[in-house]
Amino acid sequence: MTHSTAASASDGLLEALHASGPVAQHADKLKLFGQFIGSWDADWSGTGVAGTPVRMTGELDFGWVLGGRAVQDVWIVPGRGEIGEGRPPLAFHGSTIRFYDPSIDAWRSTWIEPVNGRVRRFIGRPVDNEIILLSTEDEPQLRWRFTAITPRSFRWRAETSHDAGVTWTFDEEMLFSRT
Template identity: 65%
Template sequence: MAQTVDAGQGLVEALHADGPAPGHAKELMLFGRFVGSWDVAWTGIDASGREADRRGELHFGWVLGGRAVQDVWIVPGRGEPGEGQPPLAFHGTTIRFYDRALGAWRSTWVEPVNGRVRRFIGRPAGEEIILLSDEENPQLRWRFTEITSDAFRWRSEISRDGGQAWAFNEDMRLTRRPQH
């Protein structure tokens, strides 16, 4: 007889994992080291071309049997003025997994507030992590830099010339929230 599970809890229980899947923990820790909750200080360009600042939140976790890392980005954060109001607000998720055949990470960003979906390929580059999406114009490059156990910087850059030159798009400074 099938067990009855609360629909919301069933999804959470099936999605969540306690840690990386055995056998590939080293590769999985490229993004696994970010598991936890973070405060976000976001800077970007508003519709008039001026710099804008927002505060938000970021949550990383293990999913899909520990084979992937998922995050949820919310800027402005829940309960903050402007939450969920485009174009400067976003509330989206990225699912990332290490593709052994490719030797890199596949990453897909889904963000319904602004109707965006983007696929990236990610790799370590020295002390940074670089994710590149070149399937649409403009190309996007996301960089995780200045990584420590309690902070990192995320920077988005765009290219309209096939990756020859990159321009600032967004910048976030992230600080890990204390664990309870």
């Protein structure tokens, strides 16, 4: 394959995947995750392998995809070029595809993260001033929350339940600021 052929194939994927905005149908519902379109700096905090607190920085990028019917994001912690990038178990480099499903009046969301071999499906809904995503198909159950949402920042928090959602334990959180 020549360089120009490779560039054309890459451009074709980008052209087919990315969209300039939401599709008109369900545009109001699509704003739930559409409000995050753009690039964000991340400040991650969680627990390390030894059980001690750990902090890292990273990045997050959101965009419209699939004809404006979905939102895709890419999460990279530590960020590109930073120490520890792509090294498990704390590092992650993954993507989520999210779309509004009118049959359940909620968002279907699938997280794919090859560094640690993870795939999880979530159902997301707005609850008060937050967005709550629940993954109940596998154990442990996961709850991801977008909170304190403003046009320039938001907080993302991950929690785990080992008792079918009766109690939740903090796993990690990220503070985001728009770049």
